[in-house]
Amino acid sequence: NLHRGEFWSYLTNLAYGVITTRDPQTATTDVLTYQDLVHAGELLGPRVYSTGPGVFSSENIEDLDHAREVMKRYSDYYDTKTIKMYGAGNREQRQWIIQAAKEMELMPTTEGALDFKENLTQVIDGYPGHEHSFPVFPLYRDVIDLVAFSRTVYTPTLLVAYGGPWAE
Structure with missing residues (x-):
């Protein structure tokens, strides 16, 4: 019964009208459990999307087949549709x-x-996605045009501001 009942942050999201959440990287896989419980109707909350743990250099990707093995873990085991690649x-x-x-x-x-x-x-x-700010300011037209043309979703987060003041 550890995951049964209420999860206060999800209830808070709903109270403020947030019906979908996306965490672009979690340190653990427990959010995937919450995601499954919400989807199954066992836990009240918004739609939950997450990457699960990030893909780090510790994976030491050796070739394309090795990259496929790592991605298979996310698509099959974690059953997530997104990943977070950390350099x-x-x-x-x-x-x-x-x-x-x-x-x-x-x-x-x-x-x-x-x-x-x-x-x-x-x-x-x-x-398709870039989390946190670019570490330079200002961004010139060529970079803005490149990001727009590529259709990359750019999320300059408030908590982690590379090249700016830290809020974490």
């Missing part, structure tokens, strides 16, 4: 991850971090 290696490794994710119909988002060149290559390579 999971060099550009070639990140390209394998995006390719494997697309093959498994997973939508990857990225951790912005403090490397502006890496941020731009993620946009160029087709990552």
Whole structure:
């Protein structure tokens, strides 16, 4: 009965009219349990979407097949539709991850971090999401046009502001 009953943050979301939540990265898999319970009608809450744990450089992606194995964990075991890629290696490794994710119909988002060149290559390579601010200010027209043309969803979060004041 550990997960039975009420989960106060979900009730708070509903009280303020929030009917869908998306956590772009969690440190644990318990949100996936809550997601399943809400979906099954066993727990009152908004629609819950999450990536589960992030994909980090500790995966040490060796090739495209290895990237597919890692993505399979997310699509089959975690049963999630999105992943969060945290600078999971060099550009070639990140390209394998995006390719494997697309093959498994997973939508990857990225951790912005403090490397502006890496941020731009993620946009160029087709990552559909970029979390946190770009670490430079101001953003010039060429970068704005690139992000718009790529249709990358850019989420400049308030709590983690690379290149700006920290709120965490």
